[in-house]
Amino acid sequence: MSSHMQLPLEDDFFERFSISTLVFRGFEPVCKKSLTAIAEAGFRGIELLESPDQFDLANKESISLVASNCNDLDLSIFTFHAHYLDFDDVNSQATLQKKLDICYRQIDVLEYFGGLFWACHLHQIDAFGMKALEHLARYIENRPIKIGVENFVGRGMWVEDRLSSLKQLDAPKIGLLLDIGHVRNERGANPMTLPGYARQIILSTQPYLYHLHLHGFVGGVDHYPPHCPADTIQWREVMATLQEINYRGLYNFEPKGKPKHNDSIHLAAEFYSTMNSLP
Secondary structure (H helix, E strand, O other): OOOOOOOOOOOOOOHEEEEHHHHHHOOOOOOHHHHHHHHHHHOOOEEOOOOOOOOOOOOOOHHHOOOOOHOOOOOEEEEEEEEOOOOOOOHHHHHHHHHHHHHHHHHHHHHHOOOEEEOOOOOOOHHHEEEEEHHHHHHHOOOEEEEEEEEOOOOOHHHHHHHHHHHHHOOOOOEEEEEEOOOOOOOOOHHHHOOHHHHHHHHOOOOOEEEEEEEEEOOOEEEEOOOOOOOOOHHHHHHHHHHHOOOOOOOEEEOOOOOOOOOHHHHHHHHHHHEEEEE
């Protein structure tokens, strides 16, 4: 019997994958040269990570050069990842509105450039955080944009906490951004590395799962290239369960690049190209 499992992939499966510009953060600009490496590796889209020293996600002119380079390379901007934008310091309606205005401008720019998804970096979702989500839900109600709330390592930000908030919110266009490296359980372990538990986590996210951040997990640390040496993510189980629930959202590889990891783009692309037959 083969040690590989053939996954029943949908016709558009590979068209829903992107790679994050996190792979360039800290050592290379997001420019024609770097984006060419992504295109030549076979990816069709990017998730543009907020990086104030490189561009302003809320400014159309700032993003236009990235978009122009992507267009030349037949790449799409699938997602904006609002990495620096949170609501931790919001303590009044006035400060909430200032943050929301930035969100609205980013969403407007994302829509202008044909993007599909805005990734939200809410941490602890307090009363102001819930108000922010309510406002954002109304703002995108008639737009071709969805929003995802990402899970994090700290208590109060786990998958089950996010699902509780999303159920309370009850907004059809705001769902879960499942980061598989950030998942934790009561013992501090990452269930996505434990046979059987990865499936349970994914099944629990229905019907709120809208987007995925995929990366390797080595020695308790995430943002490694997928399937790199010593990676402990249960990739076969993860992908098979996503097929089982007929997941129709976006997939995004989110490894870091140099100087910590070399060849992250190529390693992600290699895994991407063999996804239908995982060991």
